[in-house]
Amino acid sequence: MLVQCLPNEVTVQQDFPKWVNDVVDDFNPVIINQTDMSSQWELSTLINDVDNISSLLAVRVRKALAKYGNHRILLNASSVLFDVIIQIDSRYTYDGSTVNANQVAVNVPKAIVANRFGGHIAISYVIYSEFDAILNASLETGKEDEIYSVNGRIISITVKVYNGQPLIFDEPIEIVFENFNQNATTSRTHCVYWKFNQTYSAGGVWSSDGCNVSEVNRTYTTCHCYHLTSFSILLQAADDVEIGDVNEAALSIITYVGLSLSLFSLIITLIVMIVYFKRLNYECTSIHINLVIALIIADSLFLFGIEQTKNKNVCTGIAIFMHYFFLVVFMWMAVEAMHMYSKLRNLTHGRSRRKFYVYYPIGWGVPAIIVIITMALRLEGYGTDTACWLAVDKGTIWAFIGPVITIIMLNTTIMVIVLKTFTSVKSVKSKPIREQTRRTLRAAAVLLPVFGLTWVFGLLALNQQTLFLQYLFAICNSLQGFFIFLFHCCLNGQIKNVLFRRCMKVDNTSSSEPTDTTRSTKVAPATTEQ
The missing domain is CATH 1.20.1070.10 (Rhodopsin 7-helix transmembrane proteins)
Structure with missing residues (x-):
């Protein structure tokens, strides 16, 4: 189990970067020895485990950092299959989180935590390097004859706050994916998240609920999502004639x-x-x-x-x-x-x-x-x-x-x-x-x-x-x-x-007054002669 690779605590602030790197390095042999990468079910389970472990990792760093007052720290660690990024911040200094790494950029807005929570905020990002080519690319609401492919990196996002209250998404999280296939169009692109469900043979399915396509061009796709989980983009295979x-x-x-x-x-x-x-x-x-x-x-x-x-x-x-x-x-x-x-x-x-x-x-x-x-x-x-x-x-x-x-x-x-x-x-x-x-x-x-x-x-x-x-x-x-x-x-x-x-009525009304004046002018001399 990956949780066995996670030490109980860290106490020295200077050890944070090395500690996180060591923990992520320890993931590699466990993943290689215990996971069948050709199994959709095990791959889905692995994503769920890595998401949970990275979140726990961020929480433990946050607890240790809380002893030193209000601080901001950004930690990076890489393994063979994924990168982990951890950001710890205080509610009083938090003005949003922006991360740009490995063909994906994320903006977690300030509105998610501002004026709502106390203590420190722990945000973890996991960017997967190879899973996009392996994980099942079916869409929950797609038709049987529709074919999809994962067209960007898979990224998992978690946000933990000191008092554990649920987040309220007044504003969406913005995720910008670099397109693998640059023939993407708005009509064929779907912003999705991995919906874990044991009833599916793959251990889950891609769903677009709560995620909207904001912009699509040849290079990038921008998604707006109103919840946290593992995200990516799906590209529907083009018909014979594409608009x-x-x-x-x-x-x-x-x-x-x-x-x-x-x-x-x-x-x-x-x-x-x-x-x-x-x-x-x-x-x-x-x-x-x-x-x-x-x-x-x-x-x-x-x-x-x-x-x-x-x-x-x-x-x-x-x-x-x-x-x-x-x-x-x-x-x-x-x-x-x-x-x-x-x-x-x-x-x-x-x-x-x-x-x-x-x-x-x-x-x-x-x-x-x-x-x-x-x-x-x-x-x-x-x-x-x-x-x-x-x-x-x-x-x-x-x-x-x-x-x-x-x-x-x-x-x-x-x-x-x-x-x-x-x-x-x-x-x-x-x-x-x-x-x-x-x-x-x-x-x-x-x-x-x-x-x-x-x-x-x-x-x-x-x-x-x-x-x-x-x-x-x-x-x-x-x-x-x-x-x-x-x-x-x-x-x-x-x-x-x-x-x-x-x-005609307006024309007659406007022309009647000059006509009467003309007639009056013509008659007046005759009256004078009499």
Whole structure:
């Protein structure tokens, strides 16, 4: 057992560096003689033992150092398979711990211990040199057909305080790994820790719980973790066609520029509809106002909240509200389709009109029911390591995709019926074929953005190999708000007439006063002559 290599105490401050080196040197024959390095189980057990021993080593140094008052000391020792770094500090002088060694850098923030504990602080780091190539590289939440590799050093971190109270991670520990494979991308990189579990044949499994990917470039990966244990990074094997960082950056720019334009367009649309509400069709305008409000909130959450992954609770809340408001957007699209179908039935069959107020529970209430059920069944599926959205690997994404597919099918059916009726009108049939085609295509161009058929591209783009569809979806869907502004504000006949009459009224008012003055000037001389 490694604990046998650990002396009970050290009493002379000057002996600390030599003492730590001697203890670590004594580990080598024990490890070589008692550990089968080809066994995943024994390797996992060895990591657990080394972590515990290094922590005990740091605690004993801390106890000895406490006799000499407030001091700071940094000790380094190396063995064949790992390096040990120990930092002892006083709470009153501790301003954070930063270590950079053997292809990994760590920052343990001051907030972990500041103003909370008394006595000395003992921090131990163990950086493993060869284990990354031996330890099982499976991800706990990964699929069976997904292949991973350890792409950085394995490092264990422990922090012990004088009174033994648990740490509270107001800020995350930042770990910067040097990438073994420099083709790493954000979408394929996972910040993980080794989850010891005897039920696994390897003695544990890599898990991403509590760790987020902060930044990935060709050379380094930065992780933020909210607990202590053994950390590393996993790289998922690339598919036949890889998106790459360039395409990811391009898709991000297209999305954010498009959403910014959409938000501006939606705000203008909302203002126009509210100001001239009494002069427009009450039912259609009410539907469009609800749709625009929901889309403004949804796009705003996406624009400012999709990447807020540092705080798990905040990220979960953002994902829940985004799920709700995007469902509201689609539900009001469904309401508009149902309203259009209802008016069509009234026109052709003379049936009574549906009460408009029944649409509000559908538009706002049905999405709430879906979100509440999803939260009750799988709350952990809200928010991922890379985005504040629904998790794909946990199946939560289907709580959004399912309703969207249903609404798209409904709206497609309604659109076909409307277009069929459109082309059967006598005034359209009497036109030349070119004019008839133009009218049909124009009607489809109005309905497609509103009814959300652009999300068909999004559903097809879930396959990473369909890069063209991802670009098509990013362009069309991020500009959906602009499409609504174009077709339901700029090209809306009612709004155009209202604005035209408003402009004419202003023009007549401004021109009436000079006209009266001119007439008065002409009449005045005649009166004088009389």
